[in-house]
Amino acid sequence: MQEMKDAVARILNSANKIKNTGDAITAVLNKLIFCPFCDEYYADSSALSEHIISKHASHLTSTAVTVDTHEVCEGAETIYICPHCHFAVDESCTSPTSTMTSHIDSHSISLVPNTKMAFQISNDSKLIDTYINGSVKAEIYLCSVCSSILSSKEALLRHLYLSHSDSNGKNVSADTIKIIEDCVEELPERNAVKRKYGSKYSF
Ligand SMILES: [Zn+2]
Ligand SMILES: [Zn+2]
Ligand SMILES: [Zn+2]
Numbered sequence: 001m002q003e004m005k006d007a008v009a010r011i012l013n014s015a016n017k018i019k020n021t022g023d024a025i026t027a028v029l030n031k032l033i034f035c036p037f038c039d040e041y042y043a044d045s046s047a048l049s050e051h052i053i054s055k056h057a058s059h060l061t062s063t064a065v066t067v068d069t070h071e072v073c074e075g076a077e078t079i080y081i082c083p084h085c086h087f088a089v090d091e092s093c094t095s096p097t098s099t100m101t102s103h104i105d106s107h108s109i110s111l112v113p114n115t116k117m118a119f120q121i122s123n124d125s126k127l128i129d130t131y132i133n134g135s136v137k138a139e140i141y142l143c144s145v146c147s148s149i150l151s152s153k154e155a156l157l158r159h160l161y162l163s164h165s166d167s168n169g170k171n172v173s174a175d176t177i178k179i180i181e182d183c184v185e186e187l188p189e190r191n192a193v194k195r196k197y198g199s200k201y202s203f
Pocket of ligand 3: 038141144145146147148159160163
């Protein structure tokens with residue numbers, strides 16, 4: 001509890017243009033880091049990573065894949081990957097999306113129609129290097145929120161934090177809102193303004 005109060009106070013002290021309690025709540029919610037898999041939230045990314053490792057390990061499993069062929073060249077920054085055989089092309093391909101779509105269609109014979117998936121996209125430089133170096137075996141980590149592919153558990157944890165930890169659609173407990181409101185009461189700036197303008201200042 002005290003830990004959360006300290007974190008909220010830190011966020012409020014570094015935030016600009018807080019004119020009322022509503023602004024304060026928005027500023028804090030924008031900075032809090034929410035678990036993509038449940039309603040827990042944290043003030044720093046390492047706490048989120050620890051939480052995911054201990055509570056959602058099933059979202060961090062890797063798959064060993066064998067890459068037979070690919071068209072990924074030196075300098076590639078984005079690759080498009082077939083989820084079935086892990087064939088990949090890079091962004092220099094004339095039309096990576098249509099190449100991948102027709103490639104995936106070529107699997108149809110062996111795939112039940114509804115198991116057909118869209119291709120996946122990765123910007124993970126380590127995974128791209130694995131392709132460029134021609135390694136035939138790779139461990140891949142699939143993000144269960146958006147299907148991005150990453151090359152390590154650390155990269156996946158970082159991706160979950162960077163891409164899927166905002167407050168959109170998350171439940172924030174009444175206790176947290178209360179903590180924010182309490183911290184607003186104690187904001188030094190607000191108290192200074194209050195001293196200057198007295199009770200006319202509504203916030
Ligand atoms: Zn969680
Ligand atoms: Zn394929
Ligand atoms: Zn994702």
